[in-house]
Amino acid sequence: MNGTTPAAGPGGRRAAGPLPHRWLVTGGSGMLGHDLLALLAARDEVEVVAPRRDELDITDPRAVREQIGAHRPQIVVNCAAWTAVDDAEEHEAEAYAVNGEGPRHLARACAAAGARLLHVSTDYVFSGRRPPSAAGYAEDAGTGPGTAYGRGKLAGERGVLEELPAAGTVVRTAWLYGRHGRSFVRTMAERAASPGEVRIVDDQHGQPTWTKEVAARLVLLAGVPADRARGVFHATAAGHTSWYGLARAVFSLLDADPERVRPTDSAALDRPARRPAWSVLADHRWPHVGGAPMRPWRDVLSDSLAEVLDLASVEHRGSLGADAEGPPRPPGQLPRVVPRG
Numbered sequence: 001m002n003g004t005t006p007a008a009g010p011g012g013r014r015a016a017g018p019l020p021h022r023w024l025v026t027g028g029s030g031m032l033g034h035d036l037l038a039l040l041a042a043r044d045e046v047e048v049v050a051p052r053r054d055e056l057d058i059t060d061p062r063a064v065r066e067q068i069g070a071h072r073p074q075i076v077v078n079c080a081a082w083t084a085v086d087d088a089e090e091h092e093a094e095a096y097a098v099n100g101e102g103p104r105h106l107a108r109a110c111a112a113a114g115a116r117l118l119h120v121s122t123d124y125v126f127s128g129r130r131p132p133s134a135a136g137y138a139e140d141a142g143t144g145p146g147t148a149y150g151r152g153k154l155a156g157e158r159g160v161l162e163e164l165p166a167a168g169t170v171v172r173t174a175w176l177y178g179r180h181g182r183s184f185v186r187t188m189a190e191r192a193a194s195p196g197e198v199r200i201v202d203d204q205h206g207q208p209t210w211t212k213e214v215a216a217r218l219v220l221l222a223g224v225p226a227d228r229a230r231g232v233f234h235a236t237a238a239g240h241t242s243w244y245g246l247a248r249a250v251f252s253l254l255d256a257d258p259e260r261v262r263p264t265d266s267a268a269l270d271r272p273a274r275r276p277a278w279s280v281l282a283d284h285r286w287p288h289v290g291g292a293p294m295r296p297w298r299d300v301l302s303d304s305l306a307e308v309l310d311l312a313s314v315e316h317r318g319s320l321g322a323d324a325e326g327p328p329r330p331p332g333q334l335p336r337v338v339p340r341g
């Protein structure tokens with residue numbers, strides 16, 4: 001435990017400096033929090049406190065102040081959130097307390113304790129209307145959330161950046177899947193294993209992103225001096241696809257017939273929260289903090305699916321299917337996931 005080992009960056013690059021020694025992580029039982037804690041557990045030089053929600057409710061400013069005052073972390077990572085997007089429409093005040101006010105409580109306590117804060121946010125802070133150029137939203141693009149969840153998350157971002165202008169970092173991500181939690185990828189894997197067709201929307205576009213990649217970016221940022229890491233970062237896989245395209249990719253990787261996935265549109269689904277049609281984020285800041293560009297979503301999906309689904313192994317197969325976005329990979333370069341016996 002010497003606090004001097006540089007943080008390993010994704011893509012083999014190294015972050016600029018040593019990792020902070022004392023960490024406090026909220027939301028450690030969640031999908032992203034799990035992967036972050038696993039990464040940190042492998043680092044001898046850090047000490048991590050990860051209070052459960054019943055030990056630290058981030059909506060309680062006094063509890064937040066007391067825990068941060070008691071543990072004196074050098075860095076706090078907030079992976080805690082109300083993530084039930086539809087429920088937030090009906091329970092906006094409760095969702096706002098977690099997503100809008102909680103991050104501000106954390107930021108105030110960090111400011112008082114001299115700690116940095118890395119806060120995780122979302123593509124839902126944007127309007128999600130497809131721009132004419134089909135470009136991704138830049139870090140400084142205008143926001144305009146169309147859901148209660150998005151409004152709360154935007155307020156949370158503002159709380160962090162206002163309370164901690166020199167030591168607050170907001171990391172927006174989207175379309176997460178991981179080993180420890182429900183996600184579209186896991187649901188599609190279950191559907192691939194059952195007979196019949198599935199109808200999946202083809203008019204919402206985004207970037208399927210593995211939680212482990214985001215966790216690695218959080219660790220990378222922690223190794224960068226606060227003055228270079230402050231502000232907003234985007235951490236989503238490169239490229240984009242629709243939910244329909246993602247479902248077909250999962251079916252293909254699992255050797256299920258992708259033709260069983262049929263396209264539909266959002267109008268056919270009656271959900272309380274309107275989903276963004278365009279959830280594509282551009283990331284411009286990683287090269288400035290020693291990070292490689294985020295990897296293409298389909299490469300990461302191929303590489304991660306066995307681990308995410310707790311399957312035995314991967315083999316090589318020819319094609320991810322016609323929906324895979326971007327230039328085709330050469331035949332024989334994609335792994336095939338082999339279910340555990």
Ligand SMILES: NC(=O)c1ccc[n+]([C@@H]2O[C@H](COP(=O)([O-])OP(=O)(O)OC[C@H]3O[C@@H](n4cnc5c(N)ncnc54)[C@H](OP(=O)(O)O)[C@@H]3O)[C@@H](O)[C@H]2O)c1
Pocket residue numbers: 026027028029030031032033052053054056057058059078079080081082083098120121122123153173174175176177181
């Ligand atoms: N999932 C996605 O596709 C997605 C997309 C974009 C952005 N994000 C953002 O990424 C972050 C992580 O998401 P995730 O999918 O890992 O979330 P998740 O699996 O739903 O986990 C949420 C975590 O927050 C905790 N939590 C909820 N309310 C809390 C409170 N009042 N005080 C303390 N802890 C509380 C939960 O604890 P319990 O388990 O005890 O309830 C859980 O550990 C969030 O900021 C989310 O907004 C997620």
